[in-house]
Amino acid sequence: MxxxxxxxxxxxxxxxxxxxxxxxxRRLHILLDDxxxxxxxxxxxxxxxxxxxxxxxxxxxxxxxxxGVIEAVNPRIVERRxxxxxxxxxxxxxxxxxxxxxxxxxxxxxxxxxxxxFTFEGEDxxxxxxxxxxxxxxxxxxxxxxxxxxxxxxxA
Ligand code: ZN
Numbered sequence: 378m379x380x381x382x383x384x385x386x387x388x389x390x391x392x393x394x395x396x397x398x399x400x401x402x403r404r405l406h407i408l409l410d411d412x413x414x415x416x417x418x419x420x421x422x423x424x425x426x427x428x429x430x431x432x433x434x435x436x437x438x439x440x441x442x443x444x445g446v447i448e449a450v451n452p453r454i455v456e457r458r459x460x461x462x463x464x465x466x467x468x469x470x471x472x473x474x475x476x477x478x479x480x481x482x483x484x485x486x487x488x489x490x491x492x493x494x495f496t497f498e499g500e501d502x503x504x505x506x507x508x509x510x511x512x513x514x515x516x517x518x519x520x521x522x523x524x525x526x527x528x529x530x531x532x533a
Contacts, residue, residue, distance in 0.1 A: 378410045474526070479509075
């Protein structure tokens with residue numbers, strides 16, 4: 378495993394649409410393992426493949442709840458319910474935070490690293506994270522959902 382470089386906002390790769398994964402091979406597994414190590418090193422909740430320079434429909438999430446890393450390949454959000462507003466940031470925009478408006482609950486269907494389909498239901502933080510990471514696959518950054526950016530003093 379290896380820690381990969383996280384692409385920062387301003388790099389054009391973050392504005393691109395990612396292609397579906399077709400091969401569930403060793404290469405994909407190495408990508409997922411490296412992303413997990415990169416996410417842990419950065420202390421984040423989610424990381425999408427384009428953030429490590431790979432334009433494929435893959436993201437991972439880890440909420441530090443002991444349940445480990447959730448790997449989503451070729452995800453689709455099939456249901457969005459309710460609304461929430463909360464603080465959001467992005468590993469590609471270090472030190473910047475804003476209040477975003479997101480659905481309170483989402484249902485996602487995705488494939489695991491072997492191509493097996495599964496359903497994930499997210500609420501509050503995990504719903505926000507699914508929406509945020511999913512957006513990365515379509516070249517959308519969280520600032521497009523921000524109602525209000527926060528000043529650094531707001532966070533102290
Ligand atoms: Zn992000």
